[in-house]
Amino acid sequence: MDTLLNEDEALLRDQARAFLTKESPTALVREVESENKDYDPSLWKKTAELGWLGITLPEEYGGTPVPFSHLGLLFEEMGRGIAPIPIHPTMVAALTINKSGTEQQKQSILPAVISGDKILSWAWFERGGDIDLSSVQLEAIVEGDHLVLSGTKLFVDGYHHADQCLVVCRSLADSEGNEGISLVLVDTNSKGLSSDRLPTMAGDIQDAVSFDSVRVPLSNVLGEVHNGGAAAVSLLETAVILNCSMIVGASHKAIEMTFSYAKDREAFGQPIGSFQAIQHMCANMVTWVDGATMLTHEALWKISEGLPATIEIASAKAFCNERCPAALREGNQIHAGIAQIKEYDLQLWYRRSAAWCMRLGTSIQHRRIVAREIGIVPS
Amino acid sequence: MDFGYHEENEIFRQKIKDFLKENITREFRAEVREMQGKGMGPLTKELILKIGDMGWIGMSWPEEYGGRNADRIDQYIFEEEFVRARVPLNIGNFIEQAPAIMASGSEEQKKYFIPRLVRGEITFALGYSEPSGGTDLASLKTRAVEGHNDYVINGQKTFTSGAETASHIYLMTRTDPDKPKHEGISIFLVPMDTPGITVRPQWTLSGGRTNEVFFDDVKVPKTTMLGNKNDGWYIGSKALNLGRAGAMRYYTYVSLFEETLYFARSNPLGVELMADEIARDKMAELYCEAQVARLFTLRSLSMVRRGIAPPYEISSEKVWGPEFLVKSTEVISQILGPYNQLWEGSDLAPHRGSFPKRYVSAMVSTFGHGSTQVMRDAIARRGLDLPRGPV
Incomplete structure (x- = not known):
């Protein structure tokens, strides 16, 4: 028991923070957003060169098999640095392929991901945006040695530049819930695919993707066809906890900016940070964001140890979704007028972390998981 | 980051659970309910001795003071399981007063108090809050005036939980009214049976009891002071933070x-x-x-x-x-x-x-x-x- 970072973890955090402070300045973040560039290829390449796209992946594909906590801490720094690269969708898909894919799939995809030559995305959500697998209805029909996909996926992160998209679909027509689910890798240049860019609050890359009888070879299915329910749940859990890490990282940065501001900004002849009303807001902010951090870290540790972490992940996400935006709103209040001005940097963190808290399941949906796990749902 | 317990910790937790299962009986629970606000019944006294025999009280203290330098994690597990089982142990004394005595007490005080705390023979009530203030503790008014061989204490404490059964009071007093408020405070370890101390109950909304404690010309030897004169605030606040x-x-x-x-x-x-x-x-x-x-x-x-x-x-x-x-x-x-x-x-x-x-x-x-x-x-x-x- 030692909830603090160990030496290796602290080293990675420090390296990532130093790298992103230098390589992901707000000027770059603004440039990528304002010119609709989606991401910065040069930062992506540099991140790959540091070996960070291979964290937790096997050595034989060029990865570094370290505990999962390292990946979480890297994502925390990616959130803190609001790095404009598609690391979340790519790594979530890559980790799923590593866990559930065939040897051939791993060989053909993972080395290219790790070297920064392949961007991946994954598609789960449909109309309703629920995190329950019963909401997955995208139709997939087996025809000979192909799956034929029809339907629409929403909120597909990083799709625009992805080479492949890992699609969660329902391959058994009359199945329910976790049954009859398949995970299949779809080349984004496949015939019958079309996408619509969704304009978002954070100005990031999301698409609505339509499948019009898209034919995908069965060899692209991860694991067994119709039997991908567990892998789909695992995919989402991975996505959720790494999303929590990003929220926590961005939130820490935003509240630290607020504390500095409170020390410098004067009103009524003294720093506003000397007023007890402001001090108590700041004390709440750090307590809430620390709480989100501790829940996230405990979940990361459980995953690192190979222990079930369903309830820890859901708890972390439910808490992050509500408390981190609350902390950042207090930050806006302390900044007051300037918080709404685009030119001022605080908003870069505010909009992104707020948007991240709206994705991958609401607090209500995640508390539904918590309620199930603590055994209070009547049978 | 490591959020897990070692196997030894888990074994220790199981040992505690087994102990609780064996010792926290229906009769014990009935006694606790019966004795609420009246002190310790025989089963409770026996239990504390047993816990002392197991070496669980103050286990993370140094060996010379009756501890065994145990891992703080085990201490944490002990506290968690005992509070979960609703055993009325005065754990606060073990995490606040005992460390304060170990840090600031004289050799005599350490030798006298620590082993007796472990055996449950001594329990402290906390003499902090006064009618005129609790949150602004350093403004306390209870006076201790230095005489030739002793101090004479006059004043009043309030919300003093456990004073009706405690053997001693861990008493914060003002020893120098002319110094800045934090620098004129001293702590005394005063036996509750010292003449001049009166305890009056204050009944709480939940049916529990706390107390007002009055000090009228209470004479205590100089040796009852904890640490140096006027250092009381710093000795006390360190322990308070631990608590x-x-x-x-x-x-x-x-x-x-x-x-x-x-x-x-x-x-x-x-x-x-x-x-x-x-x-x-x-x-x-x-x-x-x-x-x-x-x-x-x-x-x-x-x-x-x-x-x-x-x-x-x-x-x-x-x-x-x-x-x-x-x-x-x-x-x-x-x-x-x-x-x-x-x-x-x-x-x-x-x-x-x-x-x-x-x-x-x-x-x-x-x-x-x-x-x-x-x-x-x-x-x-x-x-x-x-x-x-x-x-």
């Missing part, structure tokens, strides 16, 4: 939720109430927030084990935990509705009528041992380095 952390406190904050969760899963009424999805959502929210209370405690513990003095983390624990407890009494009362008001004595009352008692006593956690407002001041100033403002 704000630890499993004892965190578990006190979350136990109501845990008991309600048990009720929701196993009691037919509880199960029925959980048919409502909104009620389940509220319970799930409390679950997440209870984990934060636990994790904050483990964070402080991890820092202390690494030799880091937590600059603000213990204060965060002391804000989050108590406010969680108060919130949980509110949420739970809105889930249970009229059942939450049923006091002990009604067959319809869930959990022997303990819910309304918890409801009316939860407030104590947000002001006892330092109010949550003072804790927020500490977080902002010591943790975030915000400037001290106009007072």
Whole structure:
């Protein structure tokens, strides 16, 4: 028991923070957003060169098999640095392929991901945006040695530049819930695919993707066809906890900016940070964001140890979704007028972390998981 | 990061659980209920001796003072399991007064008090708050005037829990009224049977007892002073900070939720109430927030084990935990509705009528041992380095 970072973890955090402070300045973040560039290829390449796209992946594909906590801490720094690269969708898909894919799939995809030559995305959500697998209805029909996909996926992160998209679909027509689910890798240049860019609050890359009888070879299915329910749940859990890490990282940065501001900004002849009303807001902010951090870290540790972490992940996400935006709103209040001005940097963190808290399941949906796990749902 | 327990820790936890199962009997529970506010019954005394024999009291203290240099994690597990089992141990003495005596006491005091604390022969009531102030503790007025061989104490303490049964009082007094308020304070370790001490009960909303303690020309030898004259504030505040952390406190904050969760899963009424999805959502929210209370405690513990003095983390624990407890009494009362008001004595009352008692006593956690407002001041100033403002 030692909830603090160990030496290796602290080293990675420090390296990532130093790298992103230098390589992901707000000027770059603004440039990528304002010119609709989606991401910065040069930062992506540099991140790959540091070996960070291979964290937790096997050595034989060029990865570094370290505990999962390292990946979480890297994502925390990616959130803190609001790095404009598609690391979340790519790594979530890559980790799923590593866990559930065939040897051939791993060989053909993972080395290219790790070297920064392949961007991946994954598609789960449909109309309703629920995190329950019963909401997955995208139709997939087996025809000979192909799956034929029809339907629409929403909120597909990083799709625009992805080479492949890992699609969660329902391959058994009359199945329910976790049954009859398949995970299949779809080349984004496949015939019958079309996408619509969704304009978002954070100005990031999301698409609505339509499948019009898209034919995908069965060899692209991860694991067994119709039997991908567990892998789909695992995919989402991975996505959720790494999303929590990003929220926590961005939130820490935003509240630290607020504390500095409170020390410098004067009103009524003294720093506003000397007023007890402001001090108590700041004390709440750090307590809430620390709480989100501790829940996230405990979940990361459980995953690192190979222990079930369903309830820890859901708890972390439910808490992050509500408390981190609350902390950042207090930050806006302390900044007051300037918080709404685009030119001022605080908003870069505010909009992104707020948007991240709206994705991958609401607090209500995640508390539904918590309620199930603590055994209070009547049978 | 490591959020797990070693196998030895798990074995230790099991040993504690086995001990509790064997010793916390129906008779023991009946005695505790019977003796509430009246001191220790024979079974409780026997239990404390047994716990002492197991080497569990003060186990993380140095060996020379009766401890065994045990891992603080084991200490945490001990506190967690004992509080979970609702054993009325004066754990506060073991985490506050004993360390303060070890840090600042004379050799004689250490030799006298520490082994007796371990055996449960000595218990301290805390003589801090006064009628004129508690949160602004350093403004205390109880005077100790130095004579030739002794000090003469006059004044009044209030909300002195346990004074009716304690053998001693850990008494903060003013020894120099001319110095700045923090620099004229001294602590005395005073036997409660010293002539001139009067204890008067103050009954609380939950049916519990606390006390007013009056000091009228109470003469105590100079050797009863802890540490140096006028150092009392610094000796006391260090111990007070220790007493704000630890499993004892965190578990006190979350136990109501845990008991309600048990009720929701196993009691037919509880199960029925959980048919409502909104009620389940509220319970799930409390679950997440209870984990934060636990994790904050483990964070402080991890820092202390690494030799880091937590600059603000213990204060965060002391804000989050108590406010969680108060919130949980509110949420739970809105889930249970009229059942939450049923006091002990009604067959319809869930959990022997303990819910309304918890409801009316939860407030104590947000002001006892330092109010949550003072804790927020500490977080902002010591943790975030915000400037001290106009007072």
